[in-house]
Amino acid sequence: xxxxxxxxxxxxxxxxxxxxxxxxxxxxxxxxxxxxxxxxxxxxxxxxxxxxxxxxxxxxxxxxxxxxxxxxxxxxxxxxxxxxxxxxxxxxxxxxxxxxxxxxxxxxxxxxxxxxxxxxxxxxxxxxxxxxxxxxxxxxxxxxxxxxxxxxxxxxxxxxxxxxxxxxxxxxxxxxxxxxxxxxxxxxxxxxxxxxxxxxxxxxxxxxxxxxxxxxxxxxxxxxxxxxxxxxxxxxxxxxxxxxxxxxxxxxxxxxxxxxxxxxxxxxxxxxxxxxxxxxxxxxxxxxxxxxxxxxxxxxxxxxxxxxxxxxxxxxxxxxxxxxxxxxxxxxxxxxxxxxxxxxxxxxxxxxxxxxxxxxxxxxxxxxx
Amino acid sequence: xxxxxxxxxxxxxxxxxxxxxxxxxxxxxxxxxxxxxxxxxxxxxxxxxxxxxxxxxxxxxxxxxxxxxxxxxxxxxxxxxxxxxxxxxxxxxxxxxxxxxxxxxxxxxxxxxxxxxxxxxxxxxxxxxxxxxxxxxxxxxxxxxxxxxxxxxxxxxxxxxxxxxxxxxxxxxxxxxxxxxxxxxxxxxxxxxxxxxxxxxxxxxxxxxxxxxxxxxxxxxxxxxxxxxxxxxxxxxxxxxxxxxxxxxxxxxxxxxxxxxxxxxxxxxxxxxxxxxxxxxxxxxxxx
Numbered sequence: 001x002x003x004x005x006x007x008x009x010x011x012x013x014x015x016x017x018x019x020x021x022x023x024x025x026x027x028x029x030x031x032x033x034x035x036x037x038x039x040x041x042x043x044x045x046x047x048x049x050x051x052x053x054x055x056x057x058x059x060x061x062x063x064x065x066x067x068x069x070x071x072x073x074x075x076x077x078x079x080x081x082x083x084x085x086x087x088x089x090x091x092x093x094x095x096x097x098x099x100x101x102x103x104x105x106x107x108x109x110x111x112x113x114x115x116x117x118x119x120x121x122x123x124x125x126x127x128x129x130x131x132x133x134x135x136x137x138x139x140x141x142x143x144x145x146x147x148x149x150x151x152x153x154x155x156x157x158x159x160x161x162x163x164x165x166x167x168x169x170x171x172x173x174x175x176x177x178x179x180x181x182x183x184x185x186x187x188x189x190x191x192x193x194x195x196x197x198x199x200x201x202x203x204x205x206x207x208x209x210x211x212x213x214x215x216x217x218x219x220x221x222x223x224x225x226x227x228x229x230x231x232x233x234x235x236x237x238x239x240x241x242x243x244x245x246x247x248x249x250x251x252x253x254x255x256x257x258x259x260x261x262x263x264x265x266x267x268x269x270x271x272x273x274x275x276x277x278x279x280x281x282x283x284x285x286x287x288x289x290x291x292x293x294x295x296x297x298x299x300x301x302x303x304x305x306x307x308x309x310x311x312x313x314x315x316x317x318x319x320x321x322x323x324x325x326x327x328x329x330x331x332x333x334x335x336x337x338x339x340x341x342x343x344x345x346x347x348x349x350x351x352x353x354x355x356x357x358x359x360x361x362x363x364x365x366x367x368x369x
Numbered sequence: 370x371x372x373x374x375x376x377x378x379x380x381x382x383x384x385x386x387x388x389x390x391x392x393x394x395x396x397x398x399x400x401x402x403x404x405x406x407x408x409x410x411x412x413x414x415x416x417x418x419x420x421x422x423x424x425x426x427x428x429x430x431x432x433x434x435x436x437x438x439x440x441x442x443x444x445x446x447x448x449x450x451x452x453x454x455x456x457x458x459x460x461x462x463x464x465x466x467x468x469x470x471x472x473x474x475x476x477x478x479x480x481x482x483x484x485x486x487x488x489x490x491x492x493x494x495x496x497x498x499x500x501x502x503x504x505x506x507x508x509x510x511x512x513x514x515x516x517x518x519x520x521x522x523x524x525x526x527x528x529x530x531x532x533x534x535x536x537x538x539x540x541x542x543x544x545x546x547x548x549x550x551x552x553x554x555x556x557x558x559x560x561x562x563x564x565x566x567x568x569x570x571x572x573x574x575x576x577x578x579x580x581x582x583x584x585x586x587x588x589x590x591x592x593x594x595x596x597x598x599x600x601x602x603x604x605x606x607x608x609x610x611x612x613x614x615x616x617x618x619x620x621x622x623x624x625x626x627x628x629x630x631x632x633x634x635x636x637x638x639x640x641x642x643x644x645x646x647x648x649x650x651x652x653x654x655x656x657x
Contacts, residue, residue, distance in 0.1 A: 079619045088412055088621070110413060187619075226521045226603035240498060242521070359620055360430065366607040367432040 044071040045290055048083050048097040051076040052231050052255070054150070054307050055098070055298065063306075064297050070290060078229045079187060087112040092284035095291040096298075101136040101276040102347040104146045108139050113280045114288075115143035121296045123318070131317040136349075137278065146278030147295050150251065150304070152314030152335065153344055154190055155272035157248035159238065160262045170198045170268040172245060174216075179223050183237050183246030186227035188355075188362035190273060191217055193345065194247055197271045205348045210361065217365045227366075231255075238263065247272075251314030254330060258312040265330065267340050274344030277314075398634075404627035423628035433612070433629070440609040441636065444592040447530045448584045451538040454531065455583070459542035460572070463549075478536050490529055490600045497525050497601070521603025529597040534590070538583040545579020546572065577651045581644050589637050593630075609633060 049055050056074050065072050075094070077083055080103045087094065087107065099107055107113045118124040124132070124147070131148035138144055158167050162181075173182055173194070184191065195216040196204025207213050225243050228234045231252045237243045239261055253265035279295045281288065297303055301320040307313045308325070315331040316322050325332045334340055350358075404410070405424070411417045427433050462474050481489065496502040499518040507513035519525050549572055557567045595610035602608075609629060616626030 081619050081621055085618070085621050088410075221604055224604045226606075229599075241500070242498065355620070356622070359615075363607070363612060363615070364430070364432045366604070367436050367612075369604045369607070 042069050042071050043287055043290065044073050045096070045287060045294060046073050046075065046094045047294070048075045048077060048086055048094055050078075050098070050231065053098070053251070054303075054311070054313060057307060057311055059306055059310060060303070063303075064294070068290070068293065083107075084110070084112065087282050091282075092286060094282045095285045095287050096294050097280050097282055098149065098277055099146065099280055100347055101134060101146060101148070101278050102349045104136060104278055104280065105349045107280065108145050112283055113145050114283050114285070115139075115145055116147060116281060116295070117292075118144050118147075120292050121147065121299070123296050123299045123301075126301065126318045126320055127299065128317055128319055128322075131276065134276070136276075146280045147299055148317040149277050149279050149298055150314040150316060151274070151276040152250035153267055153272045153274050154185070154247055154249055155265060155267040156245060157234075157238075157253040157256070157263050157265050158245040160264045162244040166264065167245065167266050167268065170194070170270040170272075172268075173247070174198065174219055174223060176223070178245060180225050181244040182220075182223045182225060183228050183234060183243035183248075184220065184224050185247050186229050188359040189347070189350070190247060191220075191362050191365075192358045193273050195220065197345065200270070202271065202345070204345055205350070210357070214361050214365060217362070218368060221365060221369050235259070235261065249314070250330070250335065251312065254308075254312035254314070256312075267334070267343055269343065271343045271345055274341075274346040276317075276346070401627045402631060404624050405631045407624050410621065410623045423625045424632075426625060427628060427632060433609070436607065436609045436612060437633070437636070440592045440594075440633075443526065443530070443594075443598075443608065444588045446527055447534060447591045448538075448587045450527065450531045451535050451587055452580060452584065455535055455538035455542055456576075456580075459539050459546055459579075462539075463543050463546035464551075464554075464572070478539050481532060482536060486533070486596055487600070489533065490597060493525070493529050493532070493601060494520055497528065520601065521605070523602065523605045525601040525603075526598050526606065529601045530591055530594060533597070534587045537586040541583035541586065542576060542579045545576045545582075549575045574651070578648055581648050581651075585641065585644055588640065592637070593633060 047055055051074075054060075056072075061072060064070065075086060077086070080100050083097050083099050084103065084107060087097065088110070097113070104113075127148060131151070134148065137146045137148070156167055156170065156172065158172075163172075172178060173184075192207065192213055193204040195213045196207050199208075199212055199216055201208055226237065228237060228246070231249070234243075234246065234248055234252065235256050238246075238256065248265070250265055253263055256263045257265075279298050281291045281295070285291050299317065301316075301318050301324065304313060304316045304318065304321040305324055308316075308321075308331075313331070315335040316325075322332060322336065327333065406419055406421070407417050408420045408422060409415045409417050458478070462471055466474060484492075494501075497518075497520040498504070499516050499520070501520065503519070504513065504517045507517055519528070553571055554567050557571055562570065593610045593613070595608065595614045598606035598608045599611055599614075600606075613626050613629045613633075616622045616629065
């Protein structure tokens with residue numbers, strides 16, 4: 001009888017813990033939210049962004065959070081689509097989101113975000129005209145829905161100790177000499193665009209031959225060690241020596257180098273993916289005034305320069321920030337080079353049909369391994 | 370008590386359980402089934418209609434079947450490994466070890482459940498990678514010719530899964546073996562059966578129901594698993610579970626995700642039915 005009672009207790013513990021383990025977060029998301037320790041009665045600004053992408057730096061909590069007595073809560077994403085999903089399923093929950101400009105149009109058309117009154121942003125006029133006047137920010141009537149924050153490239157990051165001579169071509173990802181050392185971002189969009197560029201296609205968003213792209217991606221996967229989903233994951237793989245090169249984000253590579261990883265970043269001659277990230281305000285945001293203050297702070301040169309000096313940032317969207325960077329700074333010397341800019345293929349808004357087709361292609365390629 | 374009051378009491382007693390069942394199991398599954406036959410998620414101003422498109426998509430793309438087969442095979446391997454590893458443990462705990470040691474052994478079996486899945490899997494990554502704990506250990510012992518790399522292979526997924534699910538097998542087997550009356554074994558011994566015969570003719574057949582229920586407990590969650598394959602499998606880590614996760618997290622294609630989930634559920638039901646028949650047959654053989 002005693003043994004049975006003991007067994008019962010143990011089984012209960014076992015079942016409770018078994019249930020608890022199912023609640024584990026999906027990979028790569030790390031902690032789902034991060035909050036500052038402030039009194040409970042303060043206002044909470046809810047932000048959607050990538051983990052470790054500027055807005056969750058501790059100085060932001062100091063400068064913005066403490067000053068305005070605001071608690072800043074981040075919900076992290078692993079893909080652009082996740083932003084849209086969160087807005088669709090939890091309306092009137094978030095105050096500020098960071099979609100890529102290519103996803104801004106979808107959010108606009110679905111009525112997920114609000115037009116922004118740019119006269120309420122003191123720093124709007126400081127934006128470089130080529131960002132301020134981007135057609136992708138506006139709807140048909142000319143109303144602005146997104147504020148350009150930073151821009152950069154998804155190109156190739158490599159280990160400077162393993163490649164002392166640098167990387168000269170996008171084909172390095174396919175080079176058999178690098179077999180088992182490549183890390184690739186698990187995104188059908190990036191995968192298809194990179195394969196297209198490697199095939200010499202300068203308009204990879206309108207692929208000449210999807211079958212050739214598929215073939216090229218199958219060959220890429222032969223070289224791949226693992227697929228990564230977050231900045232943190234890529235850095236871990238890189239630091240452990242599991243991977244020595246891969247496609248990566250320019251800002252993330254700058255941060256990794258600042259942390260002491262032997263990482264360099266190159267936009268190969270065949271081209272790479274360019275992106276512009278924008279801050280937007282979801283429809284019926286609970287704290288709209290605060291969201292405006294947040295957006296204004298985020299695009300301020302003060303924020304950018306602090307971010308870049310403490311952690312490392314992608315390229316800025318204001319002239320003031322650009323001028324304040326050292327001459328040889330990557331974001332000025334390389335990203336500021338018109339030739340490099342011309343090599344970049346900027347992310348485009350995709351139709352649901354194309355997304356589905358590309359995704360299925362990527363799934364099939366992954367399933368073959 | 371009048372029959373009327375009896376049935377009222379019965380309803381009152383059963384209502385919470387069945388209410389919960391309807392709320393937490395039947396309703397979600399029905400929603401999932403309906404979603405799998407819709408073209409889009411019915412929120413906002415999306416136009417939604419009934420379609421077989423999602424099911425057609427599954428059957429038109431051979432790689433979805435291949436991934437389903439891979440997941441089923443993974444479930445099979447994991448279950449088999451848990452059985453092979455778990456049986457001796459359960460046997461020792463139920464029949465060999467004195468009862469005051471059992472609690473300590475139970476704790477050891479349950480401890481893996483107290484750690485978060487992600488933490489557990491990252492720990493495995495540290496052990497299994499090239500230059501990791503296992504690699505260095507084998508090299509130090511002179512057992513490994515070169516550097517050993519298990520991380521980011523299919524074997525790493527199996528190791529992670531077996532570690533996570535072994536307790537289910539050990540505990541169900543323990544319960545089955547513990548229920549076998551010791552006097553049966555004593556009687557067999559008195560009739561001249563040796564240790565092997567006592568095990569094979571008495572303990573083993575009587576533990577079959579435990580083996581089957583343990584297998585069900587492991588097989589079903591493993592075929593839908595996605596965290597272990599994603600973190601440990603590298604490029605070998607695409608399974609039907611990871612594809613389903615992508616539909617919900619990356620693509621907002623809940624309908625296709627629901628379709629894949631439902632087909633998986635259907636396969637699980639078929640296996641359950643087969644297991645159930647097996648269980649009944651073994652009971653019949655034992656004359657119960």
